[in-house]
Amino acid sequence: MPDLSHGDDAAAVNSLRSAVMRLSRRLKHQRVDESLSPTEMSVLGTLARCGNATPGELARKEHVQPPSMTRIVALLEAKGLVRLEPHPDDRRQKVVTQTEQAETMLEESRRKRNAWLARIAEELDDDEWAKLRDAAPVLEKLAHL
Known part of the structure; x- marks a missing residue:
């Protein structure tokens, strides 16, 4: 565990951030x-990773207030990227589902970002690439804590 009072750990945390x-x-x-x-893209990414969700669940996952998520979902719905469906257990709620258009756009975005990242990673030597590849699961874990 990093000790921020220790100079080397504090410098490493700062550099990583x-x-x-x-x-x-x-x-x-x-x-x-x-x-x-970026927030709309993040919501679509959350739906892709976690599946359908209520606006309240999305607000919690995205760390925004529910009224903000209601507006974001309305914008995404107007763009044809999500649809609201009745909640199977609670008629007072709706479930947000991404559309095929959103899935296609997210896949194209992933391809473009992966290609860009692969291009810049070509500048790494074999040892640097191995270290980065080994660090990927750790960074993934940090991203979801």
Whole structure:
């Protein structure tokens, strides 16, 4: 566990934070559909990973307030990327489902971002690539804590 009072650990945490943020910003620029906000793309990604969800569940997963998620879902619905369906157990609620159009757009976006990342990773030597490949599951775990 990192000890932020220890100089080496504090420097490593700072370096990791900075690198992840820069890489994330660069990846976000590799979008297929520029009309979608990063938040809208994130909601579609959450639906793709986790499956259908109520707006309240999406708000919790995306760390936004429910009224904000209601607006985001309405925008996505107007763009034909999600549809609202009746909740199977609670008629007061709706379930958000992504459309085929959203699935296709997300797949194109993944392909574009993966190709970009593969291109820049070509600059790494074999040892650097092996370290990064080994770090990927750890970074994935951090992203979902």
